[in-house]
Amino acid sequence: MHSTLHIIGTGPGDPELLTIKALNTLNKCQAIVAPKGSPDGQSTALSIISQMVSVTEKEVYQLYFPMKKIKAGIEPCCEVREAWRTAATKILSLLDQGKEVAFPTLGDPAIYSTGYYLYETLLSLRPEVAVRFYSGISAMSSCSAETAIPICLGNEMLAVVPATFSDERIRQTLRDFDTIVLMKVHRVLDRICLLLDEANLLDKAVFVERAGMKEERIIRDLSEVPQNPHYFSTMIVRKNGMGNFC
Numbered sequence: 001m002h003s004t005l006h007i008i009g010t011g012p013g014d015p016e017l018l019t020i021k022a023l024n025t026l027n028k029c030q031a032i033v034a035p036k037g038s039p040d041g042q043s044t045a046l047s048i049i050s051q052m053v054s055v056t057e058k059e060v061y062q063l064y065f066p067m068k069k070i071k072a073g074i075e076p077c078c079e080v081r082e083a084w085r086t087a088a089t090k091i092l093s094l095l096d097q098g099k100e101v102a103f104p105t106l107g108d109p110a111i112y113s114t115g116y117y118l119y120e121t122l123l124s125l126r127p128e129v130a131v132r133f134y135s136g137i138s139a140m141s142s143c144s145a146e147t148a149i150p151i152c153l154g155n156e157m158l159a160v161v162p163a164t165f166s167d168e169r170i171r172q173t174l175r176d177f178d179t180i181v182l183m184k185v186h187r188v189l190d191r192i193c194l195l196l197d198e199a200n201l202l203d204k205a206v207f208v209e210r211a212g213m214k215e216e217r218i219i220r221d222l223s224e225v226p227q228n229p230h231y232f233s234t235m236i237v238r239k240n241g242m243g244n245f246c
């Protein structure tokens with residue numbers, strides 16, 4: 001039997017949002033390879049799981065994944081490709097030693113996550129590699145729960161986009177969809193608030209920082225741009241009310 005890489009969504013930060021399946025799988029893995037966003041930093045995904053799983057008996061590696069813009073269908077820069085390859089090579093060597101390996105990743109691996117880039121790189125090196133994905137609770141689901149704002153109801157259309165898109169793409173998305181979830185909003189909040197104001201949607205937006213964590217901040221009045229936002233910040237722009245169908 002081949003050893004397997006388990007790519008596991010950790011949820012957005014509150015360790016109680018790890019799924020039971022994630023916990024059971026993490027517990028049975030002998031090695032953990034966790035992504036970190038800066039060379040000298042710590043892996044957030046690792047810090048989330050460490051609150052629920054004892055990692056001291058496991059082999060733990062924190063590998064640097066540069067946070068650069070990636071466009072679908074276009075090769076990323078050399079630094080990013082190198083990082084993916086380094087991680088994939090490390091994982092393959094652990095699998096070859098017969099170890100079950102976990103790769104924890106923030107939120108859900110299906111949404112703007114390194115998990116699938118890693119998967120693609122692994123397949124390019126070894127097409128028969130065994131990989132399983134485990135859904136996690138996404139940041140937008142947690143932001144919705146913390147604010148009691150539904151994401152989409154009835155016949156509404158949802159867009160989930162990085163807030164770093166160009167002004168024109170953001171304008172178009174704000175025009176065309178009923179609910180717009182803006183991820184990675186922390187560095188571009190000023191610009192996003194201007195675009196929301198221009199579209200008359202400022203009062204339909206809510207800013208959620210570190211959803212579900214003890215430092216959580218929820219701002220519903222965006223007439224003043226929130227200062228010093230953390231990387232874990234998301235905006236939900238919902239044009240309609242709460243769905244009063246009765």
Ligand SMILES: C[S@@+](CC[C@H](N)C(=O)[O-])C[C@H]1O[C@@H](n2cnc3c(N)ncnc32)[C@H](O)[C@@H]1O
Binds near residue numbers: 106109137184210231
């Ligand atoms: C690389 S994306 C990862 C998304 C993740 N895979 C998911 O399923 O939500 C990082 C972005 O997720 C959002 N995010 C992650 N954790 C969050 C949290 N606890 N509260 C608010 N937003 C969060 C922020 O927009 C952040 O910039």
